[in-house]
Amino acid sequence: MNTRFAVAVHILTLLESNAGEPATSEWIAGSVNTNPALIRRQLRELAKAGLTRSQMGPGGGALLARPAERITLVDVYRAVTEDSDIIPIHESPNPNCPVGRTIQACLEQRFQAAEQALENELGRTTIADLLSSISSFECEA
């Protein structure tokens, strides 16, 4: 897997921390420490998933499309992973071998169950939870 999931969560947390003010890709890129164009590409994915929306022009930028309390990590996860499996299975095992012929279907079943468990756990945290974790961390420090 790539770091797009982590970056996407970072972006959404930033948007929530910005209290309804549109955030420019340049400002976000400054916090993530990368390129604005990269951020805009990520925002495109998040917008497609209905998690953010963007306003063009001066004073524009990105906003959460719905309350942070109603965006969980699994929403973000699905937005960035699309349909690709997180645990890939090797291609073209030998069809003349009983194990080779059947292993993919068996693995797919087990791996999907495992990924489902991962998604369930991700569904327990919202962007709002994350921001409050960050806030309390900041207060301690």
Next chain:
Amino acid sequence: MNTRFAVAVHILTLLESNAGEPATSEWIAGSVNTNPALIRRQLRELAKAGLTRSQMGPGGGALLARPAERITLVDVYRAVTEDSDIIPIHESPNPNCPVGRTIQACLEQRFQAAEQALENELGRTTIADLLSSISSFECEA
């Protein structure tokens, strides 16, 4: 992630299906449909994790190091992933931003919980379970 986990499970299932007879890397490679040297590299990892052992010379090959009933998918998973995280976090966010400064620690916590859930689910299946799934699949067909 890469397909090494899937291949490793394939290998172990093959070893179990071979009923205690040493399996050569060439035979295993025939079922996985890849190169014997690749299989030997994987077997090295599995041996290091205590899941297999190998005998050199004629009549040699790889064997399970313990009963298939006592090898779960999470054992294999840990053998191939070592300590690398399955959900990576982006490096070097901006330390001058409250969110950037703290996001990594927060993400790590949540991602680890999710990976733990995935591992728990993987722990519910043994290599013996997999082989019997395959066998029953073969009988139906």
Next chain:
DNA sequence: CTAATGTGTAACTAATATAGTCACATAATG
């Protein structure tokens, strides 16, 4: 001893994925 069989492993290549960058068209605002 030695020929044959098989593992262990280093070195290399090709293909793919990933992150990053640049340039510019397009849209909105005042």
Next chain:
DNA sequence: CATTATGTGACTATATTAGTTACACATTAG
């Protein structure tokens, strides 16, 4: 219409991954 900001295509550099070759070393049988 000048400015600000997004949307997006094209490109590059780097890392990861899978695959391949070659050969040293271990074991067994004859």
